[in-house]
Amino acid sequence: MNVSRDSRPASAASPGELPAPTASPPQGAVPAGVRSVRLTELRGAGVRPRPLDARALAALAANPGCRRRALLDGAGVDKAALARALGAPAAYGQSQFAIMRGHAFEARVKADGGTELLRLLHERLAPGSEPPAPDAVATPDLSAAGPEGRAARTALALRAATEAGDWALLDHPMLAVEVAGSPAYVEPDAVVVHPDGSWTVVEIKSFPMIDGSADAAKVGAAARQAAVYVLALEPVAGHVAARTGRTVRVRDRALLVCPKDFSNLPTAAVVDVRKQLATTRRQLARLTRVEEIAAALPADTTFDLRLADDGRTATRPAEELAEAVEAVDAAYAPECLAACELAFHCRTRSRQQGAVEALGRGVRGELGGLRTVEEVLAAAAEPAAAPGEPEGPEGPDDPAVLALRRAAALRAEALAGAAVPPPRTEEPGCH
Template identity: 70%
Template structure:
């Protein structure tokens, strides 16, 4: 397992807290009686995967519960984990963290002497800000020591689009040489040492967010380095025994860092909204739809696996006949043709510049289709 030394804070991620005025504005957007929904690493990874979606950036930054909002709009998301899966995941995590993380350390460093001391600092503090500060202090103290340190559910801070986000990885281990490793525990199985590729990919994107947040702390800690490979711990085959795999997150880390810098600052989006705009789920459905439509979305089919508002945005995209409903790759191939009707008109030869390569390709494809179907028009 190799490590990459953090040489400085992630670029273009500011460290100043949001102003009181912005906090008040975001509270108005949520609704006067609605508690904020905190961002987690999974949501942040999904946000980074679609940085052009101003709607998600604002709703997540304001702490709007998108699942509740989707229900109020009449387009429930179907997101969430069953109670059984939730309980099973918690039981598995407790099992692998028992005895001060002894099993995790065995999986991470099988050559470590069994009698080697392990420090498990208390990370409790008041509020997420206090817990993040306590975690940073514990990481610095662990790096200065010459032993192993196991941090259970540390709290990390990262600023995204001008708003602070607090993240809680399953665990972080500090080695005697000052290396920090993120531990991600999942309840999906590894069968014959392999797990579902889509689930591993999602875990890698989530872990990359933790690594990015850790880099900020490491940049202020002498001798600290952060692994760009994380330890993914899952049940082995069909048992409840833990097994582990090292996952390289360098690609996900690079993409996440780049995408987060592209996010428009939340206050800039909020300033474009009419005074009094709110996403309070208690509003009548039509008023709520009007408020949501005030913020531009960037729908793509991939949103269905990552955003609670995807069904609502897909419906609106289909109503508008937007080519984005066909996928980002298709959208990229169609150039300036933005609607399905415009694409069909260009293919039929009733619209579009015949010298445009995209239009020419569409007409050629339509001719081939017509020939194959015996003259049937598209």
């Protein structure tokens, strides 16, 4: 279900047992303390940062050119509350009933120490082999204080399970992944450690798998989420391999567990995430660093809603918030409506500006250098220049302009030759 949890009970392990971070900050990066101060200013003093989950990261990676989302997500701004304050609330999300049903199904899959989950794993990844006995599967405690502590506890549990060479089932481990220069914490439903040192990501979803297949769009979204988890596991695998001397491999095939047909019985399918993994890695690498985006903003820019005493009502004028939001460039596309809380606000602004992006990425790519609807209509209506006359800014050989003029000519020809049928004078009677 990929439900993010803020914290769990503190662990009894001492800090010295947790693995120390090995990554060093990139050259020229803003110090973490300075960056956190600036992000706190953008978010608002006293406002807790909203954590990112794998679904949001997958959507962010699908649109890396949107500096607005990169900054808001990197600063931990609550985009849903911001959209409501702007008067353009998001119209999507799971109902409370669907969330409760998903929790109940996940609990059933993981019952009895994950016996059913391990059976499905063997059935799909190693047909014919016997799954391990419940008492042969380790289920380490991943409790720790805060996401950083839980991520460190997860790394320690993965190292111990891999070094032991036994089966292990990690329930809701916490993983860290860098997004635009800022750490984000994601939480897969489960990770299974195999005796051979390989790790498998498990995604548990509540949509049905009917006759062995599920909705392609939902499976694709689950594959993109699983790719984020695989990406987050890779540096941990490198760390574990260096410490244990074993070959550690994060499998590029995830296990998707769903209800079978119209029942509540679990079934599973293997999903190849190699394509999604390559795309996510490339797109996240393209994201502009959060501090670079923030440095280009006016010093007084903030997205603080100035909540009232009830903690929910925004008191800051919508005009001020809109000005702050518009200070950051966005890359709107119709696909954003299913992935971003600010999509309705961005769509309204895109339509007001007549931007061709509102028509879709495919149309935007076909139109070349034409950026607005007005430019498109003008290029289609402009007749070809006579010999010796200067051409428009697009040039005489621009394929987009030539295609538009050809389409306009065909449309005019079709309308001119269309014959209107005469009205019927009498209708045949019914017999």
